[in-house]
Amino acid sequence: MSASLEKGINALKEQVDSSVAAFFSSCVHCGVCAEACLFYTETGAPETTPINKTEPLRRIWKSEYTLFGRIGKMLGLTKKVDDQFLTEWETLVYDNCTLCGRCSMVCPVGNDIALMIRKTREGMAAAGHAPEGLIGASKRAVTIGSPMGVKLPALEAQIRHVEKDTGLSVPVDVVGAEYMVLLSSMEIMNFPEFIGAVAKIFKKADVSWTISSEAFEATNSGIQIGVSDIAAELVQRIVDAAEKLQVKTVISPECGHAYMAIRWEGPNLVGKPFNFKVRHITEVLDEFRQNGRLKITGKESQRLTYHDPCQISRRGGVIEQPRNLINMFSDNFVEMPDTGKMNWCCGAGGGVSTNERADEVRLKVFQRKKDQLDEIKPDAIVSACSNCRIYLEEGLEEYNVDIPLMSLTETLAEHLAD
Amino acid sequence: MSEIEFLSWVRGPGFQIATIIFIAGVFIRIAEILLLGRKANLAEAKGSEMSSGLRTVLTRSVPDKATFQRSAYTFTAGYIFHLGLFVTIFFYAPHILMFKDVIGISWPSLPSPVVDAFTVVSIIALLVILAHRMSNTVLRFLTTGEDYLVWLVTFLPFITGYIAFHRMWLTSPTLIAMHILSVELLIIVLPFTKLMHSFTFVLSRWYGGAISGYRGVKS
Numbered sequence: 322m323s324a325s326l327e328k329g330i331n332a333l334k335e336q337v338d339s340s341v342a343a344f345f346s347s348c349v350h351c352g353v354c355a356e357a358c359l360f361y362t363e364t365g366a367p368e369t370t371p372i373n374k375t376e377p378l379r380r381i382w383k384s385e386y387t388l389f390g391r392i393g394k395m396l397g398l399t400k401k402v403d404d405q406f407l408t409e410w411e412t413l414v415y416d417n418c419t420l421c422g423r424c425s426m427v428c429p430v431g432n433d434i435a436l437m438i439r440k441t442r443e444g445m446a447a448a449g450h451a452p453e454g455l456i457g458a459s460k461r462a463v464t465i466g467s468p469m470g471v472k473l474p475a476l477e478a479q480i481r482h483v484e485k486d487t488g489l490s491v492p493v494d495v496v497g498a499e500y501m502v503l504l505s506s507m508e509i510m511n512f513p514e515f516i517g518a519v520a521k522i523f524k525k526a527d528v529s530w531t532i533s534s535e536a537f538e539a540t541n542s543g544i545q546i547g548v549s550d551i552a553a554e555l556v557q558r559i560v561d562a563a564e565k566l567q568v569k570t571v572i573s574p575e576c577g578h579a580y581m582a583i584r585w586e587g588p589n590l591v592g593k594p595f596n597f598k599v600r601h602i603t604e605v606l607d608e609f610r611q612n613g614r615l616k617i618t619g620k621e622s623q624r625l626t627y628h629d630p631c632q633i634s635r636r637g638g639v640i641e642q643p644r645n646l647i648n649m650f651s652d653n654f655v656e657m658p659d660t661g662k663m664n665w666c667c668g669a670g671g672g673v674s675t676n677e678r679a680d681e682v683r684l685k686v687f688q689r690k691k692d693q694l695d696e697i698k699p700d701a702i703v704s705a706c707s708n709c710r711i712y713l714e715e716g717l718e719e720y721n722v723d724i725p726l727m728s729l730t731e732t733l734a735e736h737l738a739d
Numbered sequence: 740m741s742e743i744e745f746l747s748w749v750r751g752p753g754f755q756i757a758t759i760i761f762i763a764g765v766f767i768r769i770a771e772i773l774l775l776g777r778k779a780n781l782a783e784a785k786g787s788e789m790s791s792g793l794r795t796v797l798t799r800s801v802p803d804k805a806t807f808q809r810s811a812y813t814f815t816a817g818y819i820f821h822l823g824l825f826v827t828i829f830f831y832a833p834h835i836l837m838f839k840d841v842i843g844i845s846w847p848s849l850p851s852p853v854v855d856a857f858t859v860v861s862i863i864a865l866l867v868i869l870a871h872r873m874s875n876t877v878l879r880f881l882t883t884g885e886d887y888l889v890w891l892v893t894f895l896p897f898i899t900g901y902i903a904f905h906r907m908w909l910t911s912p913t914l915i916a917m918h919i920l921s922v923e924l925l926i927i928v929l930p931f932t933k934l935m936h937s938f939t940f941v942l943s944r945w946y947g948g949a950i951s952g953y954r955g956v957k958s
Contacts, residue, residue, distance in 0.1 A: 337775065338775050338776065338777045338778070339772050339773055339774075339775040339776055339777045339942075339946070340777055340943075340946035340947075340950065341775075342771070342772040342775050343772050343939050343942035343943040343945075343946050344943050344946065344947075346768065346772060346933075346935050346936070346939040346942075346943070347933075347935070347936040347939045347940050347942070347943035348933065348936070349933050349936050350878070350881040350882060350883070350886055350933070351810075351813055351817070351878075352810070352813065352875065352877040352878045352881055353802075353806070353810045353813055353814075355877040356806070356809035356810050357806065357809070361877070365876070367876045367877045367879070367880035367881075368880065370877050370880065370881060372881070373880070373881065386771065386775060387768075387771060388767055388771060389931055425947060425951070425958070426806075426958055427802065427803075427806045428799075428947070429799060429800075429802070429817075429940075430799075430936055430939075430940045430943045430944060431795055431796070431799045431940070431943045431944030431945070431946070431947035431948060431958075432943055432947060433946065433947045433950050433951070436950065584782065585782050585954055586782075587782065588781035588782045588783075589778070589780060589781050589782060592781070593781060594781045594782075594783070595783070598783065599783070634956075635956060636954065636956070637954060637956075638785050638786075638954040638955030638956045639955075640956070658805070659805055662956055662957075662958075663803065663805070
């Protein structure tokens with residue numbers, strides 16, 4: 322990617338639409354969004370106020386798309402967007418925001434501030450002001466096919482292990498399968514049990530599924546860094562594979578932003594509706610439950626809670642399904658305070674975990690999650706995002722709290738009746 | 740210019756100039772938002788944009804409990820002030836006469852002492868809002884010169900209205916002229932500043948609610 326200030330400004334211009342204009346026109350600087358943001362509540366730094374992070378986009382909107390701003394620009398009165406300014410804003414936009422969208426739920430004038438920050442990133446990246454970690458991940462995603470550099474042989478090796486361990490077959494490139502399952506690199510490398518769990522559940526549910534050798538990676542660094550071209554290319558690979566295998570539904574795995582990328586941004590990135598459905602794994606499993614395809618044995622009696630991954634719950638609309646499933650195998654399920662669409666982020670989403678520069682602040686703001694957990698003191702936490710899971714584990718370890726993390730899909734598979 | 744001449748200028752040409760700037764300004768601002776347009780969402784919908792948007796236009800008036808607690812000052816003072824603004828503008832008998840004059844319709848008024856009480860409470864709320872803006876770390880960080888200007892032009896009609904009603908210091912025609920002038924200043928400033936939120940909050944809440952509702956989330 323060759324980046325320049327001019328490209329950045331053009332990218333910001335492209336992001337302005339009637340919703341953005343309405344949002345900026347309505348902001349009254351009330352500061353309510355700050356209190357909804359864990360980067361503010363845990364650091365107390367006023368510059369981390371969500372609406373402040375959108376300042377690059379606001380300046381472009383004001384000077385280019387408002388009559389009075391244009392007059393001001395001619396008179397040299399408007400605030401400029403230059404490299405120095407963008408450098409200043411880079412850490413706010415990338416290190417101090419997970420795009421969790423909690424701010425968008427509380428803004429009294431209804432501004433979708435997370436969307437505005439997501440749009441601001443398009444300009445930052447095009448201007449060359451994205452963090453190294455995300456640039457590297459995006460390059461690997463495009464050239465290798467995975468942000469973590471996981472290639473097909475690595476997946477094949479994991480599949481062989483899983484098949485050996487479980488005695489189940491993991492179908493690859495099966496034309497005409499009903500479901501095509503995507504995986505995150507995180508699952509392939511750190512949680513291959515997920516693949517085994519899917520194989521077990523889908524066999525029991527008696528539905529056909531497959532993994533594509535050409536597009537198995539679910540994550541999308543393009544939407545985290547804010548480069549729509551890259552994001553679209555990564556989505557297109559999945560579209561091509563799904564069409565080639567003629568599947569009815571593509572399943573997004575336990576990964577928050579992957580779901581946002583393929584389910585909600587995907588068709589808009591490639592510019593046409595999909596001719597297949599996209600569902601999160603918990604949506605599919607809940608459908609199996611409703612159709613009586615899941616038989617469960619034994620219940621977890623330990624105190625379980627569910628961590629809503631932001632992009633799946635608040636930003637994705639999958640809120641009830643995970644709870645329906647947990648209640649199948651748990652008789653001691655407790656909600657955290659501020660749950661569901663108002664849950665607090667783990668602090669590692671939106672590319673923050675891929676950006677080493679943000680490690681320190683990420684662990685600092687984890688205090689919010691810890692405080693939330695302290696109120697209910699669960700024995701274990703279930704989540705449906707492997708990124709949340711791994712960084713919740715890291716955060717809890719850092720704060721010397723011993724609460725194990727569980728994958729919803731894997732735990733469900735363990736409780737399937739023979 | 741005599742007192743009476745001043746009052747009739749403020750009520751006549753002054754009022755007309757201010758109204759024209761107000762209406763043209765608001766029209767331009769709303770048009771330049773809507774004319775930008777928005778791409779259709781190509782993802783398979785989980786909810787209706789229209790009904791979710793309309794829902795949020797209403798529901799976002801009430802914060803959830805935890806959000807309220809975290810910004811209790813802002814919400815409480817904001818609520819009281821907006822309510823006071825609404826009552827004093829629309830339920831004071833002389834104001835209703837003015838509306839009848841301009842737009843031809845009228846409605847029942849509240850007794851003057853009640854409106855007076857709302858005025859006092861609103862003035863207090865506005866002072867609290869100002870003090871909060873100057874003392875809270877986040878608000879001080881976000882605040883620009885425009886925010887103070889907007890506060891001032893909102894405050895002036897309340898204080899001049901209060902003074903005119905109680906006939907303090909000056910003679911009545913001058914007091915009423917000052918009050919009307921302050922309102923003219925307010926509506927002239929409105930389209931050029933964040934006071935536009937009095938119109939655009941419907942749009943921004945609708946967009947926010949529509950974006951969320953499309954994905955099946957009630958916001």
